[in-house]
Amino acid sequence: MLIPRLSAPEIIASVLDRLPLPKIDGSVPAVRQQIQVSTTFSALQIMISSFDKCRLMVDAKLPQAKEGRIMHSDWQDVYHDVLTNKEREFAEEAVDQFWTDLPSVMESVWSAYGDLHGLEKLENNSSRYPHSDEFVASIGRSFFSELQDAVNVGFLNKFDNGSPIQYYVAFLLGAGPAESREAFIARAAVPMIVKAFEEFLSALVRNDLLVNSEERLGDLPPIPIEVVRAYSGESEDLERWAIDRRVEDFASGGPVEWADLFLQWGGIDIREAESDWISLQEVVARSGLYGRSSGRADVDYLGSIPNVVRSGIKVGQVIQSDSLYVHSMVLCLERIAVIVALKWAYRVRPFQISDFPQLIDRIVKLEKQGDWAGAARVAQTALDCFASETDESSMVRANLWYCKQEINATDLATTHAIKEWDVRGSNFFALTKALLLDDHKEATRLLGEMLKGPNQVRERRHLRSAPLVQRAMSRSQPIRTMLTDGGGGKERAQRRREHRSIPQSRSAQR
Numbered sequence: 001m002l003i004p005r006l007s008a009p010e011i012i013a014s015v016l017d018r019l020p021l022p023k024i025d026g027s028v029p030a031v032r033q034q035i036q037v038s039t040t041f042s043a044l045q046i047m048i049s050s051f052d053k054c055r056l057m058v059d060a061k062l063p064q065a066k067e068g069r070i071m072h073s074d075w076q077d078v079y080h081d082v083l084t085n086k087e088r089e090f091a092e093e094a095v096d097q098f099w100t101d102l103p104s105v106m107e108s109v110w111s112a113y114g115d116l117h118g119l120e121k122l123e124n125n126s127s128r129y130p131h132s133d134e135f136v137a138s139i140g141r142s143f144f145s146e147l148q149d150a151v152n153v154g155f156l157n158k159f160d161n162g163s164p165i166q167y168y169v170a171f172l173l174g175a176g177p178a179e180s181r182e183a184f185i186a187r188a189a190v191p192m193i194v195k196a197f198e199e200f201l202s203a204l205v206r207n208d209l210l211v212n213s214e215e216r217l218g219d220l221p222p223i224p225i226e227v228v229r230a231y232s233g234e235s236e237d238l239e240r241w242a243i244d245r246r247v248e249d250f251a252s253g254g255p256v257e258w259a260d261l262f263l264q265w266g267g268i269d270i271r272e273a274e275s276d277w278i279s280l281q282e283v284v285a286r287s288g289l290y291g292r293s294s295g296r297a298d299v300d301y302l303g304s305i306p307n308v309v310r311s312g313i314k315v316g317q318v319i320q321s322d323s324l325y326v327h328s329m330v331l332c333l334e335r336i337a338v339i340v341a342l343k344w345a346y347r348v349r350p351f352q353i354s355d356f357p358q359l360i361d362r363i364v365k366l367e368k369q370g371d372w373a374g375a376a377r378v379a380q381t382a383l384d385c386f387a388s389e390t391d392e393s394s395m396v397r398a399n400l401w402y403c404k405q406e407i408n409a410t411d412l413a414t415t416h417a418i419k420e421w422d423v424r425g426s427n428f429f430a431l432t433k434a435l436l437l438d439d440h441k442e443a444t445r446l447l448g449e450m451l452k453g454p455n456q457v458r459e460r461r462h463l464r465s466a467p468l469v470q471r472a473m474s475r476s477q478p479i480r481t482m483l484t485d486g487g488g489g490k491e492r493a494q495r496r497r498e499h500r501s502i503p504q505s506r507s508a509q510r
Contacts, residue, residue, distance in 0.1 A: 032211045036348045041356045043203030044341040048362070050196035051330045054189045058323045082164045091165050095172040098155055186321040187290055193326070194287035197333045201258055202247045204344055208265060209243045221245050254304070255281045268343045270336060273377065278306045279332040286319060295319050331366065335374040338362060342378075342385045350387030360392065363399050367406075367467040376403035391426075398432050402468050405436070435468050440476040447482050 083091075155173075159166040223238055231237035250261060255277075259270040271277045285304035289295065297317045302310055313319075338359075342351060353359065359382055366375035379400035386393045401418055404410045418436050423429040427450050434443040451460060463469050464483050473480040 033348045035211050036207055037345045037355055039207040040204060040341050040345045043200050043207075044337055044356065045358070046203075047196045047200035047337055048334065048358070051193060051334055054193050054196075054326065055330060058185055058189055058326050083168060087165050088168070091159075091169050092172065094158075095169060098173070099177040182322050183320050186323055186326045187295065189326045190283065190321055190329070191287045191290055193330055193333060194284055197337060198251045200337050201262075201340075202251045204340070205250050205261065206243055206247045209246060210240075255284055262340065262344075266344055266347055268340055270340065273335075276332050276336055278308060279329060280336065281306055282309050283329045283333070286321070289319060327369075331369055331371055331374065334362070335366070335371070335378060338378050339381045342381050346385040351382065351385035352387050353390065353392040360395055360399070363396065364467065367399070367403065372403045372406040376400055376407070376409070379403065391429075394421075394429065395432075398429075398436065398468075401436055432468065435472045438472075438475070440472065440479060443472060444476070444478045444482065447479065451482065 156166060156170060159169055221242055223242065227241055228238065231241070250257065255270075259277075262268045262270055270280070282305045285301050288304070289298065289301040292298075292300075295318055297313050297315055297319055299315060301319070302313065302315065341356070345351060345355065359378075363375050363379055363382075366372075366378065379396050382396050383393060383400065386396075398421075401410070401414055404414055418433065421429075421433050423433050427446055431443055431446045431450065434440075434446060447463075450463075460483055464473070469479075469483070473483060
């Protein structure tokens, strides 16, 4: 039986109403420290989980990743056996070309229609304030329906009438251009990622208000009688209700207020990385814009974004988002959040890898996205916060060195530190050191020792996924051969055995 994989927050939420929750005593120093550190990184993990879900949502959109083609649909399933791959590719390419050619086709059709009915030529209205969507749609129904029908029918008539390929083309046309489908999903994702980031910052503020209530909370806001009755007047419940109202006020303040509070309470400057600060202000403003309008730039939006972003944007202009924008904003907000969490917790005590076991994985994810500078900032912050030298801190430092090499920020001190790195007792660290020094001969020797035994196929796959190893494979033919062809038929056979060992659903077994 296949068991659905749930994230940690979902697992806890499923039994939260039955958990014996302990009373929080912020007066005990050890309890205070544990609460602050634990809740900080729990909030970070919840935010990252939301970000990963947004990534999946954008990447699993209706069109497939390759050239915006539709892959997963009922129509695809219906005609999977009816249409050949070549026929489907032909239909998809034809529809892509249709959307590319449509503006010029419509203009020529309008010209012929206008000459026949004495209508004026199409005008360039880019300098005028745009009409509303519903007005444009109304105009379209009144004047263009006949032309649109003519264009659509003319295109569909290129395919055999009633044939499966014609129905497939009709479905593709109805789904619209790939860009509009992508923009629709991306627009839905923007408020999600901003809300997840807001909730992360709010969790840190709530945590601080909870354990430092005497210093931070001040006078409580008025508590409605309905709240008192609902919670039987329990002081701890009412205090948490009041703290939530204070946190809501903080979240509604926007990036400037967030930055001021974190600088005042924790000495953490969210504005430190200028490019991230600019992106944060813009994505929050864009999320607000999507929440109150159809996505057309208004005065509030333009007044909330930095001048460097505002240049060239006019009131009424549609602010479009796509998957690239969503991915770049997720990277930006994750960078800020991880650094803030590390520094926020460090005020209480030094960092331990058990606080946030995903640290190295998130650094590597940034590297895989080509965000070398961001990965380097996260790695350096973590090293500044580590409690002591451990294998994990050595791995973080190795990633920092690697990122510096990729952005040409390596100095003599860094090179000397790599050469002096004591890697005795660990083939993995020895391999990492050899790859950092581009010592491919030593790396090949170490790989020969590591890729032995029954787990060599799995180890080979694991090594190939590392960005540093991928760089070495691009520079060294022997390393590339060992990690790709080294297994040969044995690796393929091992993959088949592993696949057969995975439990299948009943439908798959049938």
